[in-house]
Amino acid sequence: MQLRFKLMLSNILMAALPLLAIVLLAAAGMKVMGYNYIATLVTLSENESDLTSAQNVISAAKQEALPQEEGGEADESALMRMADHLSGLGFLVEVRTEERVLLSTMTPAGESIIQQAVGNGLADIDNLTLESEKAVIIKNTFDDNDMEYIFLAVQAETNEQGSQDEEVEHTDLWEYIPLAVLTVLIVLIVTNIALTVWISASVLRPLKALRKGTKEIRDGNLDDSLPYQRRDEFGQVCADFDEMRKHLKQSVLTQLQYEQYRKELIAGISHDLRTPLTSIKGYVQGLKDNIADTPEKRARYFSAIETRTADLEALVDSLASFSQMEMGHYPFHFTKIDLAKWLADYLAEIHMEAEKRNQRITLACDTDQAYAMLDVQEMGRVMTNLLCNSAKHAGKPQSNVEITLTQLPDRALRMIVKDDGPGVTPVELAQIFESFYRGDAARTQPGKGSGLGLSIARQIILAHGGSIRAESDGGLSIIIDLPALREEA
Numbered sequence: 001m002q003l004r005f006k007l008m009l010s011n012i013l014m015a016a017l018p019l020l021a022i023v024l025l026a027a028a029g030m031k032v033m034g035y036n037y038i039a040t041l042v043t044l045s046e047n048e049s050d051l052t053s054a055q056n057v058i059s060a061a062k063q064e065a066l067p068q069e070e071g072g073e074a075d076e077s078a079l080m081r082m083a084d085h086l087s088g089l090g091f092l093v094e095v096r097t098e099e100r101v102l103l104s105t106m107t108p109a110g111e112s113i114i115q116q117a118v119g120n121g122l123a124d125i126d127n128l129t130l131e132s133e134k135a136v137i138i139k140n141t142f143d144d145n146d147m148e149y150i151f152l153a154v155q156a157e158t159n160e161q162g163s164q165d166e167e168v169e170h171t172d173l174w175e176y177i178p179l180a181v182l183t184v185l186i187v188l189i190v191t192n193i194a195l196t197v198w199i200s201a202s203v204l205r206p207l208k209a210l211r212k213g214t215k216e217i218r219d220g221n222l223d224d225s226l227p228y229q230r231r232d233e234f235g236q237v238c239a240d241f242d243e244m245r246k247h248l249k250q251s252v253l254t255q256l257q258y259e260q261y262r263k264e265l266i267a268g269i270s271h272d273l274r275t276p277l278t279s280i281k282g283y284v285q286g287l288k289d290n291i292a293d294t295p296e297k298r299a300r301y302f303s304a305i306e307t308r309t310a311d312l313e314a315l316v317d318s319l320a321s322f323s324q325m326e327m328g329h330y331p332f333h334f335t336k337i338d339l340a341k342w343l344a345d346y347l348a349e350i351h352m353e354a355e356k357r358n359q360r361i362t363l364a365c366d367t368d369q370a371y372a373m374l375d376v377q378e379m380g381r382v383m384t385n386l387l388c389n390s391a392k393h394a395g396k397p398q399s400n401v402e403i404t405l406t407q408l409p410d411r412a413l414r415m416i417v418k419d420d421g422p423g424v425t426p427v428e429l430a431q432i433f434e435s436f437y438r439g440d441a442a443r444t445q446p447g448k449g450s451g452l453g454l455s456i457a458r459q460i461i462l463a464h465g466g467s468i469r470a471e472s473d474g475g476l477s478i479i480i481d482l483p484a485l486r487e488e489a
Contacts, residue, residue, distance in 0.1 A: 137154050213238075283305045322452050335375075386457065416479050417478045
């Protein structure tokens with residue numbers, strides 16, 4: 001869950017939960033005391049028509065309770081229901097015939113009210129409806145099947161009712177306000193604490209993970225990843241931090257590899273410089289000690305010194321070129337060249353040198369024109385290096401080299417230089433383009449080269465925007481891919 005959504009949700013809950021508490025508290029309050037208020041309101045609304053309501057109840061009771069056939073008896077259950085309805089309206093009731101009382105809820109207080117309002121003349125009145133400020137009196141006489149039924153009802157405000165109304169009036173919501181306020185405060189505090197803990201956990205947990213990761217990096221441990229994996233803003237920060245850790249680890253590994261490479265480079269330079277220098281020193285010492293005591297020997301010593309000096313000069317030149325290429329300062333001069341034609345011209349130019357190396361070279365092109373941007377001099381340096389390496393490591397008097405040029409579907413030009421020598425081992429194949437790398441057998445033979453040739457060839461091909469790799473399959477194959485240009489019209 002996004003932290004922004006969590007903050008929005010916490011704000012909503014901060015307002016919604018106290019409001020919900022108020023609603024629930026109000027509902028509970030209405031549940032507790034709502035009956036008294038509702039009953040009071042009903043009573044107040046019905047007081048305006050108590051007389052009419054009582055008359056309707058009595059009329060309905062006449063139809064339901066009085067006998068329908070001659071000689072029948074009144075339905076006492078119907079009369080009881082009538083009495084209940086009238087009691088609900090605050091009436092005292094009495095139902096009788098001339099002979100007996102069928103139903104009576106009349107009290108001495110009710111009889112006293114009738115006496116005060118009507119006196120002794122009530123017996124002479126068949127039907128009476130009397131409504132005053134103090135009392136309501138209803139008398140109905142019904143003749144049914146030669147039987148006379150008298151319904152008498154009286155309603156008056158008593159002290160008991162007054163005290164009940166007063167009690168209802170004092171039953172007020174204001175008495176519950178302190179409890180409501182306290183409840184809302186409790187809900188607000190609990191909600192605040194819960195949401196604070198929730199948001200704090202969402203913030204503190206990733207911060208703790210970041211702090212731990214920073215400490216691990218400070219202590220040099222770049223292997224442990226951050227454990228926080230949630231998909232929120234902090235999760236993205238932790239993911240970026242972990243990505244930074246990976247890049248830092250890769251940078252450290254690259255630095256270590258570079259340091260190792262630098263050490264090997266220095267060791268290689270030292271070895272390749274020491275070998276001709278030792279040879280030169282030996283020849284010079286021989287001349288000083290008059291070991292070369294004849295003109296012919298002195299001539300051979302001077303010739304050997306000149307050869308070793310030329311080797312040193314070639315090594316220094318290679319080192320300078322390699323260093324400039326690695327730093328990107330080497331001056332290349334590119335020209336649009338037909339690679340197929342250039343290869344044919346190049347092989348014709350070095351034909352005599354190849355014969356001296358006992359090397360037979362063949363060229364096969366599957367396209368007449370294959371244009372590319374080339375530095376002719378440096379590409380010739382690459383080809384010379386590859387052909388000389390094949391001759392040096394052929395392992396036999398006569399060596400064969402096959403050069404093929406094809407155009408790939410993605411408009412790249414592929415040139416393969418394949419010899420019929422012994423090839424190289426998988427370990428040597430993986431390191432063949434590294435600086436100063438030579439097989440163990442070649443390391444002890446100064447005439448086998450400096451170990452920079454293929455490294456320089458790789459730098460030249462990369463500068464052309466291409467790629468170079470080696471394969472060993474019954475011989476050594478150097479595969480060079482170069483970007484092609486459109487053919488000239």
